[in-house]
Amino acid sequence: MTDPRRKRHINAPSAPKKKEASPDSYKMSRPAEGRKEVPKPKPEPSRSEGRQQQGNRSGGQRTGRNQGGRQGGDRRGGRNQQGGRPRPAKPERPKALTGEDWARVIEHDTKEDVVTAMSEKTLGFCRLKVKSDGQLLIPSQRLYIGLDGAQRKEVVSILGMARRDRMSNMAKMDMPLVVQMFVEEHASYFVDEFYNKAGPISLKVHGFELLPDVGKKKAAQMVEARNSVGVFASVEELNTACNIDAAELLARRFVSELEDPAMAPRLTELLLPVEA
Structure with missing residues (x-):
């Protein structure tokens, strides 16, 4: 019989012993890389950018057509370069x-x-x-x-x-003189067409009153002088009988109408152009 107090020796298999690493074979472990970044999704292009990209694509296609077309361009370019319809020239005269x-x-x-x-x-x-x-x-x-x-x-x-508002001061000063010289050169025409034919334009206004510095009294004197001779034969007779400068008065009226397009009635429209 065995003594229960006797120590029992059990032979259990032992684990393999770890080899001690030599100082030369020691390798440093790789550091932790951490969390990998997830690629962000690309933003969708806006409408304006999309249109611009489409325009660039279409422009590239058009450029390719222009470079690879027949004899220097597409059909439209060929027409312009090879005897197509010429563009109308700008008119020289206003x-x-x-x-x-x-x-x-x-x-x-x-x-x-x-x-x-x-x-x-x-x-x-x-x-x-x-x-x-x-x-x-x-x-x-x-x-x-x-x-x-x-x-x-x-x-x-x-x-x-x-x-006229952009003319020089010298041109503005000479313009009435040029108009008067024009009237004087065609004095006989204006005497026949205006001074010998002018009549009442309304119940209260006579045609002579359209002239500057001519009121009702002066207009009545001019009508009376005309009735006494029938018609004025020349501008000299008119000036002497009415004591006026007919060419100057008519020229001043023309200048006033040129300065004020709203003035009515307009003698420039009734008497011009001069019929030789």
Whole structure:
């Protein structure tokens, strides 16, 4: 019998012993990388950016077509380059000068070779490019502005219409004188068409009262002087009988109408153009 108090020795299998690492074979462990970043989704392009991208794509396609088309471009480009319909040239003459053949010098800018002139039929103001020959064009000198290029001795081209509010002070001062000289040159026409035919335009206003500085009393004296001779034979007879300067009064009326487009009735529309 065994003694229960006797120590029992049990042979249990032991685990393998760990080898001690040598100092030369020691390797440092890899540090922790942490949390990997998740790629963010790309934002969707806005409407404007999408349109721009589409435009760039279409522009690239068009450029490719232009470079790879037949003989230098697409169909439209080919037509323009190979005898297609030419673009209409800009008209040289403004519509306001339609039918005008002559204009009168108001001011000549010799530095720019530009003349401010007045057309004879409608008294419209225009700007003309003239030849740079150094010759000064005097006020009221006639210049041909018609369509016949052979008759244009001084005028090179018509630059356009001239606005009175942008004229120089010298041009504004000379303009009434140029108008008066125009009326004096056609004095017989204006005597026959206005002074010998003017009558009442209403129950209270006579046609003579349209002239500056002519009131009811003066208008009545002019009518009486006309009735005494029947008709005025010349501007000299008219001036003597009525004690006026007929050309100056009519020219001042024309200038007032040119300055005020709303003035009515307008003698410039009733008496112009001059019929030779």
